[in-house]
Amino acid sequence: MLSATMASMLLAIPMLAQADIEGVPLHGFLDVGYSINSKDSTNPALPGLPNGFNVGSLDIYLTPQFEGKVKTLIELIFENTPEGSLATDLERAQIGYTFSDAATLWAGRYHAPYGYWNTAYHHGAQMQTSVLRPRFLDFEDKGGILPAHMVGLWANGKIRAGGGRFTYDAYAGNGPRIAVDSGLPAPGGVLDIQTAGDNNHQAMVGFNLGYEFGGFADGLRLALYGLRGDVADDSPAANITELNMGGAAVVYLEHDWEIMGEYYRFSDTDKSGGTGSHSSWADYLQVGMNFSGLTPFVRVEKTVLDQADMYFAMQDNGQSYFRQSLGLKYDLNQSAALKFELLNSKFADEPGRAPYDYRSFLAQFAVRF
Amino acid sequence: MKSTLFRYISAVLLALLLPQLANAADVVVISHPGTTISAGDVKDVFLGDKQFAGATKLVPVDNASLQDSFLSKFLDMPKSKYSSAWTKKSFRDGLIPPAMKSGDAEVVDFVKRTPGAVGYVSSAPSGVNVAR
Numbered sequence: 001m002l003s004a005t006m007a008s009m010l011l012a013i014p015m016l017a018q019a020d021i022e023g024v025p026l027h028g029f030l031d032v033g034y035s036i037n038s039k040d041s042t043n044p045a046l047p048g049l050p051n052g053f054n055v056g057s058l059d060i061y062l063t064p065q066f067e068g069k070v071k072t073l074i075e076l077i078f079e080n081t082p083e084g085s086l087a088t089d090l091e092r093a094q095i096g097y098t099f100s101d102a103a104t105l106w107a108g109r110y111h112a113p114y115g116y117w118n119t120a121y122h123h124g125a126q127m128q129t130s131v132l133r134p135r136f137l138d139f140e141d142k143g144g145i146l147p148a149h150m151v152g153l154w155a156n157g158k159i160r161a162g163g164g165r166f167t168y169d170a171y172a173g174n175g176p177r178i179a180v181d182s183g184l185p186a187p188g189g190v191l192d193i194q195t196a197g198d199n200n201h202q203a204m205v206g207f208n209l210g211y212e213f214g215g216f217a218d219g220l221r222l223a224l225y226g227l228r229g230d231v232a233d234d235s236p237a238a239n240i241t242e243l244n245m246g247g248a249a250v251v252y253l254e255h256d257w258e259i260m261g262e263y264y265r266f267s268d269t270d271k272s273g274g275t276g277s278h279s280s281w282a283d284y285l286q287v288g289m290n291f292s293g294l295t296p297f298v299r300v301e302k303t304v305l306d307q308a309d310m311y312f313a314m315q316d317n318g319q320s321y322f323r324q325s326l327g328l329k330y331d332l333n334q335s336a337a338l339k340f341e342l343l344n345s346k347f348a349d350e351p352g353r354a355p356y357d358y359r360s361f362l363a364q365f366a367v368r369f
Numbered sequence: 370m371k372s373t374l375f376r377y378i379s380a381v382l383l384a385l386l387l388p389q390l391a392n393a394a395d396v397v398v399i400s401h402p403g404t405t406i407s408a409g410d411v412k413d414v415f416l417g418d419k420q421f422a423g424a425t426k427l428v429p430v431d432n433a434s435l436q437d438s439f440l441s442k443f444l445d446m447p448k449s450k451y452s453s454a455w456t457k458k459s460f461r462d463g464l465i466p467p468a469m470k471s472g473d474a475e476v477v478d479f480v481k482r483t484p485g486a487v488g489y490v491s492s493a494p495s496g497v498n499v500a501r
Contacts, residue, residue, distance in 0.1 A: 025465070027456075027459065027460070061460065063459060063463045063464070063465055065465055068426075069426070071463050071464075072463065073462075073463035094463065096463065098420065098421075100421055101418070101419055101420055101421055104462075111461075119461050120457060120461065122460075124456075124457075124460055127453075127456060127457060127460070158418060165418070334448075334449050334452050334453065368456060
């Protein structure tokens with residue numbers, strides 16, 4: 001009896017060892033950079049953006065799989081704040097159940113699936129051609145005007161149709177609030193996605209419907225998307241705005257071309273101040289082409305944001321701007337890229353905002369593992 | 370004169386086609402005996418767009434000794450693009466890229482003992498399904 005038990009234990013050792021060796025694969029991205037920024041030409045006395053070397057972000061993600069149809073996606077991010085301290089975030093914590101190729105349901109914290117950029121690249125600097133994301137699509141605390149993350153439910157899938165694929169995303173989650181820091185210059189507000197719970201119990205809902213072409217148009221993706229929900233802010237006025245965003249994206253990534261454009265239209269309704277509805281828009285277009293690992297690109301991005309719309313007026317990032325970028329990405333190999341980028345940024349003269357402009361040179365060394 | 374010209378053209382065509390035919394015969398996609406996939410599904414399976422065959426979860430595996438030929442023949446893409454596609458897929462959808470096996474023997478062994486397994490080898494062994 002004892003020898004039988006020992007024999008079975010000995011037989012189990014190689015299996016345990018194998019499982020231990022295989023473990024859960026660890027993937028990630030890391031980037032470091034250098035930047036030079038000119039001073040604001042309208043007010044050279046202001047200090048301007050910092051110059052010099054910087055550590056971008058260390059992004060680690062795991063995709064543990066389970067028996068059957070359950071899967072998970074966990075992502076941790078480590079990055080420096082503008083003040084130089086280290087910030088960590090549980091970027092994604094998703095548990096999913098795949099019913100079929102046409103339907104996966106996720107619960108948890110995920111990248112909000114509007115447009116294309118936000119889910120395709122997000123913190124994966126090595127994957128994207130440019131150093132910076134389009135500013136209005138950047139993270140909530142780095143220039144973005146939309147919640148880049150959501151906490152809630154997300155269904156997505158792909159269905160073969162014609163020569164290509166119909167894709168869909170449908171999601172609902174905690175509506176963000178605008179957290180206003182009264183210690184900062186006005187407006188001082190930043191979108192807070194409310195990971196721990198919704199303060200006004202008003203869910204935010206969204207969709208993204210796309211079609212990925214096959215055959216002669218392989219690589220072309222067209223999409224329509226929308227996002228709706230109430231957003232309250234922490235200011236003494238306690239504004240509540242119904243965010244209504246609709247948009248369209250076109251992406252072509254084939255034959256060495258990289259063409260990406262996204263358009264966002266806002267028709268937000270003031271639900272607390274009674275000022276009616278306000279229209280704004282934002283878009284970008286980026287065109288690049290790969291020549292044996294060398295990808296030059298140009299990008300223009302512009303926002304026209306109504307400052308009577310409290311959703312934008314209360315956000316630090318809510319100032320309208322125009323930016324032109326010219327850059328170059330050099331793929332050293334499949335996992336490492338060097339990037340160089342010139343930017344010209346101009347922020348509009350709007351009620352409650354001072355105009356400013358600056359030019360930047362950015363360099364970045366980005367890897368994935 | 371006509372027959373000489375015909376023979377010359379035939380020889381040139383054969384010379385051009387033979388390597389293609391030989392190449393085409395080099396890679397055979399196989400699956401577990403309980404799993405049937407068509408040749409038209411192969412690209413979707415190896416790019417993570419088709420994860421199920423009926424109720425069975427598919428488990429594609431790569432073959433290090435044949436990967437370049439396979440990618441060229443079935444996916445029409447170089448290894449760098451395949452790797453990049455999987456990085457994006459894994460990052461966005463939480464999928465795991467196909468595991469890499471060292472050669473035919475390892476692929477055949479894995480496919481035979483793993484329900485839903487799909488691999489590719491240089492010649493079809495017995496006891497597995499062949500994608501047609």
